[in-house]
Amino acid sequence: MKTIKNSILAIELVIVVILFGGLMCALTTYVGYHQFKNQMADMYGTTTKELASTAASYIDADKLSSWLLQGRDQQWQETYERLDVLTRTAELAYIYVTVIEDNYKSRIYVFDTVNPLVEGGKAIPFAYSSSLENKDEAYINNIKKVIEKGESYTSIVYNRSGGHVTIGYPLVKSDGSIEAMLGIVKPMTEISSYKKKFLRSMLIAALVLTVIFIAFYTLTLYMGLIKPILFITYETSHFAEHHGELSGILKKIKNRDEIGTLAKSVEKMSEDMNRYIIDLTQATAEKERLGAELNVATQIQAEMLPRVFPPYKNHPELELFASMTPAKEVGGDFYDFYMIDDDHFAVVVGDVSGKGVPAALFMVITKTLLKDAAMHCLSPAEIFTSINSVLCEGNESGLFVTCWMGILTISSGEFEFANAGHNPPLLYADGDFSYLKTKPDLMLAGMEGIKYTKHSVNLKKGNRLFIYTDGVTEASNRENQLYGEDRLLNIIKKTTELSSRQVLELVRKDIDGFVNGAQQFDDITMLEMTYKD
Numbered sequence: 001m002k003t004i005k006n007s008i009l010a011i012e013l014v015i016v017v018i019l020f021g022g023l024m025c026a027l028t029t030y031v032g033y034h035q036f037k038n039q040m041a042d043m044y045g046t047t048t049k050e051l052a053s054t055a056a057s058y059i060d061a062d063k064l065s066s067w068l069l070q071g072r073d074q075q076w077q078e079t080y081e082r083l084d085v086l087t088r089t090a091e092l093a094y095i096y097v098t099v100i101e102d103n104y105k106s107r108i109y110v111f112d113t114v115n116p117l118v119e120g121g122k123a124i125p126f127a128y129s130s131s132l133e134n135k136d137e138a139y140i141n142n143i144k145k146v147i148e149k150g151e152s153y154t155s156i157v158y159n160r161s162g163g164h165v166t167i168g169y170p171l172v173k174s175d176g177s178i179e180a181m182l183g184i185v186k187p188m189t190e191i192s193s194y195k196k197k198f199l200r201s202m203l204i205a206a207l208v209l210t211v212i213f214i215a216f217y218t219l220t221l222y223m224g225l226i227k228p229i230l231f232i233t234y235e236t237s238h239f240a241e242h243h244g245e246l247s248g249i250l251k252k253i254k255n256r257d258e259i260g261t262l263a264k265s266v267e268k269m270s271e272d273m274n275r276y277i278i279d280l281t282q283a284t285a286e287k288e289r290l291g292a293e294l295n296v297a298t299q300i301q302a303e304m305l306p307r308v309f310p311p312y313k314n315h316p317e318l319e320l321f322a323s324m325t326p327a328k329e330v331g332g333d334f335y336d337f338y339m340i341d342d343d344h345f346a347v348v349v350g351d352v353s354g355k356g357v358p359a360a361l362f363m364v365i366t367k368t369l370l371k372d373a374a375m376h377c378l379s380p381a382e383i384f385t386s387i388n389s390v391l392c393e394g395n396e397s398g399l400f401v402t403c404w405m406g407i408l409t410i411s412s413g414e415f416e417f418a419n420a421g422h423n424p425p426l427l428y429a430d431g432d433f434s435y436l437k438t439k440p441d442l443m444l445a446g447m448e449g450i451k452y453t454k455h456s457v458n459l460k461k462g463n464r465l466f467i468y469t470d471g472v473t474e475a476s477n478r479e480n481q482l483y484g485e486d487r488l489l490n491i492i493k494k495t496t497e498l499s500s501r502q503v504l505e506l507v508r509k510d511i512d513g514f515v516n517g518a519q520q521f522d523d524i525t526m527l528e529m530t531y532k533d
Contacts, residue, residue: 013226017218025210032202044165045154048186051090052152052169058082061171061179064099064110068127080111087113093164093185096124097171100147100181104140106131110180118187146170146181163188232266304364306337309501317410317461318345321500322527323508325471332359332401333469333523334367338374343411346374349527350403350444351422351469362399366391366444370405380405380418381454384444388420388452391445400445404467413459413531418452420444423473426492427457428464433492435485436465459531466492466503467529471522475511478518483511500528 058079067076083095093115098107109128114121124130132140142153146168155166169182309321322335332352340346348370352359369390373383383405391401404425406417421443427436441452459465468488475483491510495503504526511524 013221014218017214017221021210021214021217024213025206029202029206032206044186044188045156045167048165048167048184049152049154049169051086051092051186052167052182052184055083055086055095055184056169056171056182058086059097059111059171059182061173064097064171064179067110068099068108072126080113083111084113087115091115091117091187093118093121093187094183095185096183097180098130098183099179100132100143104143105133107181142168143181147178150178236266236270304367305335311337312339315339315345315410317532319500319530319532320347320528321504322525323504324523324525325508326523327471327521328356331355331523332363333471333525334363335467335525335527336367336371337527337529338371340374340377340407343409344377345408345410346371346405347408347465347467347527347529348403348405349422349467349469349525350401351471351523351525352401353399353443355521355523358397358399362397362401362445366401366403370403374405374407379416379454380407381416381452384418384420384441384452385450388444388446388450389448392448395445400443402443402470406465408459408531413461413463414456415459415465416454416456418454420452421446423468423470425468426466426489428462428466428492428496429460431496433466433489435489461531461533464500464528464530467527469523469525471520471524472507472511472526474522475515475520475524476518477515483514487514500530503528 060075060079063075067073086092087095092113095111095113096109097111098109100107106129109124109126109130111126112124114123132143142155145151145153147170150170150172152170153168155168157163157166165186165188167184167186169184170178171180171182173179305324306322310316310318311320312318320337322337324331324333324335326333332354334348334350334352336346336348338346348367350363350366350370352363352366354362366387369387370383373386378386384403401420402422403420404417404422405420406415408415419438419440421440424435424437424440426433436457438455439453442450473483473485473488487510488507491507492503495506498506507526508524
């Protein structure tokens with residue numbers, strides 16, 4: 001269980017959950033804090049605007065011009081005192097009344113009260129003219145909003161001490177015209193402490209909720225996702241390390257979701273894999289056994305074909321070489337040659353339909369029957385007629401064999417032959433190669449009651465005979481083109497000065513060059529015989 005305890009996945013997921021929870025905590029605190037700050041600013045703005053309305057009710061706007069022209073009187077003094085009292089009681093920083101010049105270049109102060117608590121605060125004298133040219137565009141636009149449209153404006157500024165709210169309020173004469181602007185500055189001294197308290201409580205609440213969320217979510221994530229995945233990971237590792245053995249830990253997963261389905265699938269896959277491994281082991285052992293048997297069969301088949309060349313030291317007039325290359329471990333092609341008596345020599349090349357072991361067995365039967373029949377001094381046609389009847393009996397597999405057989409009378413050169421559906425051989429006579437074509441009879445084991453045709457040719461000293469199976473002419477390259485009789489004839493024409501062994505080697509080399517590595521599906525058998533002096 002070490003793999004489960006030291007899970008990297010669990011650590012990574014928990015870290016992700018903690019980071020996500022911390023981010024949500026910070027985001028919630030940030031949004032809550034700014035919402036609180038905006039609400040506090042709105043509250044201060046509303047309160048300050050109400051105080052501005054109260055202060056405006058103390059001032060007789062119709063008297064402002066006369067005060068500036070004629071000077072202060074008792075009414076001005078009473079108004080100032082009321083404004084000063086409001087400044088102190090409402091904890092305002094300033095209340096001021098200014099008349100704005102038409103060009104917005106300067107303003108003249110009519111009233112200006114300063115709260116004694118304002119550090120460094122000093123009231124501006126009556127009728128003092130203050131320049132506006134150093135003010136920014138936004139400040140001038142706020143003044144224009146008050147003087148030209150009769151609307152109040154609110155400006156909020158934050159600083160380390162908390163900030164302040166400034167209200168610009170229009171003073172309207174009895175005829176409805178705007179005479180001056182009333183300004184009130186309200187310090188937001190309480191907001192700093194409120195913000196700290198709110199931020200502290202917000203952080204504590206967010207942290208508590210985040211910790212609860214992280215703990216709950218981590219537990220849920222671990223029990224519902226991480227733990228089952230770790231069980232699955234452990235089981236697959238155990239399966240790989242213990243040669244398909246299961247630990248049974250997946251049975252602890254009770255999930256009914258996709259994780260549970262995955263666990264059941266992995267468990268079933270493991271069981272199926274175990275069965276597959278057992279079956280594969282048995283199949284491999286069986287294949288190895290069959291392979292060994294096929295190797296023995298290949299060796300037996302090779303040993304059944306004549307392999308001693310030259311075959312007869314006491315018959316130097318016969319030069320011969322043959323080869324058979326099966327497409328599979330064992331094949332259906334065969335060749336054979338033997339002395340029937342001191343003056344008669346038989347040569348046979350055959351091709352059984354099909355491939356593999358069935359064809360090889362049928363080949364052995366055919367080869368044996370042919371040799372046995374030849375020893376009774378029959379002609380090739382008579383041998384085929386007799387053998388065909390035997391092969392047709394009980395041939396439920398439907399196999400058949402094409403065969404070409406010839407018997408040479410060595411002393412005279414007379415060469416009798418018969419063709420049971422086989423490829424025509426190539427004959428070298430009169431200084432040139434040509435196909436020894438005759439009308440072929442039906443293949444052996446194809447139909448009962450067939451009588452085969454006898455053919456003959458007189459061989460002269462130096463004549464040669466090249467016999468082959470269709471694996472030669474039907475060899476195909478990667479473009480599915482066949483080697484064909486024309487290519488075979490062309491390459492054979494180049495072998496007039498070669499020995500029988502060299503002829504077969506040259507033809508095989510030419511076939512290999514043509515197919516260029518393409519897989520072949522037919523046995524390739526060749527036999528070359530020369531009738532010498």
